[in-house]
Amino acid sequence: MKNLRLERCGITQYDEIFYNLSYDELFRHETDAALPDSERGVVASSGAVAVDTGKFTGRSPKDKYVVNEETSRDKIWWGIGPVAPTTNNSDNQQISEETWYYLKDLCLKRLNGRKLYVVDGFCGTNEDSRMRIRLVTEIAWKAHFFKNMFIRPTAKELEGFVPDWTILDACKITCPEPQRHNLRTPVFVAFNMMERMTLIGGTWYGGEIKKGIFSVMNYFLPLKGMGSFHCSANMGRDGDTALFFGLSGTGKTTLSTDPKRLLIGDDEHGWDHDGIFNLEGGCYAKCIKLSPEKEPDIFKAIRRNALLENVVMDAKGVVDYSCDKKTENTRASYPIDHIERIVRPVSRGGHPSRIIFLTCDAYGVLPPVAKLTQDQAMYHFLSGYTAKVAGTELGITEPKATFSTCFGQAFLFLHPTRYANILGRKMEEHGSQAYLVNTGWIRGKYGEGERMDLASTRRIIDAILDGTLDEASFETMPIFNLQVPREIPGVDSGILNPRNVWKDKADYDKTCRKLAGMFMAHFNNFTDTEKGRALVAAGPQLDAEADAAYSSEA
Structure with missing residues (x-):
């Protein structure tokens, strides 16, 4: 395995590194019978792997923080603060650099010395503006989620891959004294534009990874004069x-x-001098009340290599898509090529x-x-x-x-x-x-x-x-x-x-x-x-x- 230079993000020791595993390898890891229930995926009758995200079955926007630092301070659309309610509808609550380093230290203490999954991918099908993203996590299905949602590099592209942005996913830890550090709760999703890093603590919800990087693209693309839109x-x-x-x-x-x-993409797009381009390599579809009659494309996309979140299944692995016992926000993550009628080979248009x-x-x-x-x-x-x-x-x-x-x-x-x-x-x-x-x-x-x-x-x-x-x-x-x-x-x-x-x-x-x-x-x-x-x-x-x-x- 190549030198990943993980010390650049603070990972100096580890038990074992699993780098950009194949779908088959991820399947074996995430369904390993030795895993605790909270981490282990269950194979559905369709061949997809179903996982639970625990207490958080959706994003936690009120636990989103941005470091108040010199390179981005005058650009961010700031909310009022992490404790006082915002009056301008912005969820961008500021934290100090001191708080950032405290949270980063918490994440690194959790991740260092453990078995880790490292996944590299691109955000954006436009090669001129795409970002190289790296996820570091100890959860196998999180690596699977990342592989689905981002653009998968070729072997040649991985040879010289140096991340533009790193996500440290330490979902098993929380902040023990949130009020002392001006946080709303022990949960945090924190961004540092100068360090180009995201810290995730306390939430297992996969959408925090996807939408967090979308937020990052919503920062950098407009600064280059490009559109970045939720559509x-x-x-x-x-x-x-x-x-x-x-x-x-x-x-x-x-x-x-x-x-x-033909579908270009279902959720996130940029608009540059050539036209529209997808930011993602996958889809993250709601699947409450999903049926093959109403949404056949999505239904057929949920198969091997797809990932289901918070669905209810019977003993035979048959999913009850009408059941909202866990949440109404049941989700399916799958590579975009699971959809038959898509723009190929690159998800972009005029x-x-x-x-x-x-x-x-x-x-x-x-x-x-x-x-x-x-x-x-x-x-x-x-x-x-x-x-x-x-x-x-x-x-x-x-x-x-x-x-x-x-x-x-x-x-x-x-x-x-x-x-x-x-x-x-x-x-x-x-x-x-x-x-x-x-x-x-x-x-x-x-x-x-x-x-x-x-x-x-x-x-x-x-x-x-x-x-x-x-x-x-x-x-x-x-x-x-x-x-x-x-x-x-x-x-x-x-x-x-x-x-x-x-x-x-x-x-x-x-x-x-x-x-x-x-x-x-x-x-x-x-x-x-x-x-x-x-x-x-x-x-x-x-x-x-x-x-x-x-x-x-x-």
Whole structure:
């Protein structure tokens, strides 16, 4: 084995090193009967290996910390602090260099002298901007997860591999005195831009590895003038590329998986001078309620070399995908080539001609589709809106607005307007047209109306992608000032303007103003920059003129 120079990251002694094991070797290690239950994978009937991540079945964004150091101090979008609640929605809580070295020492004391797995991979299919990432862990299935999610180097590429960023995964340890070191809890996921290193302590959740490096790319790529976005991407037969932005529950995975198009990637993408490129070498799909009928591509991808997290199986290893006993956030990690219809040999495409922002509006206010100006696209990108129904355990049925800036707030290290500026510039340079698509409620809010049917939404997406909507006739929706098409082939034209299909028009107007107020309040987070202030006019407006427009139609 080559000299890995682990002393550079503080590993000076070890029992044994397993470096970039093959899938078959990882399978033997992670299913070893001698392992404790917390570390051992169980083989499912599909051939995939199922593991449990323990207490943490999702990311822990409130335990995310960034070192306040001189090279990045003036660039980071800082939250208020690790103890006091943030007021600007940033999860980037700062820690001192002293605290960093204390946490690093904890991790190194745990990892030194043990059997370790070291895995090297790339983040980014663009060779000019990709980062060389190294994971050091004592857990075999974590090495498997890394191998799935990152781009796997060739033997030749490994010969001279020197990491640009290192992850020390010491998930078995926690910080014994968090308050003393200004941490919220004993768990930590800490980043140091100057040392180019991540420390993970106390959480076994695989997604911390994946999303942590995505956050790192969200720091470095925009500083080079490149876009870095939380979105899926696909390509048509003629090479046309489309981006799909959307939060959980909006239909991003379902709608971007199209039998007429090839998948570029399902979650993380960069945008450079050549076009769109995938940052990953794998997929990390939610699999709650997964079925071969609704999502056949994902179902077929879960086989040997795939990794399942927190699923429930019977004695024969058959997974019950409907069961949320452990968590609703059950996941499947697999290499992207487990999906048949993908862009090959490299996951990249040209500049996107269409950009789609998906929202699930449970208030029933937003139209099924709206054509956006460039400024409106930047506004709705910064807003990152969807809505969820509040917990029924208290009998609450009022929808709850959710805003996740840039559709990926938890992964932003820079101020959100940095990403919006790049998106706007790229759209202008390459003539990209953006649309807002509502997959939520029509004919009333949640509890009164009905969910937009998938077949109609697919026809809308088709009309966007084939250019039909570019030439459509539009009318302006007051307050939100959105351009709404008057008709779309195969879609009931009556639902395209949402107010038309509400029985109580006055209730619609009231609900519309309520949602507009939420948008405006959230957007105040971005008026600390000149660009943010300039974009206020592209959002909803609550003024006498807008109210009069509705009153005249009542």
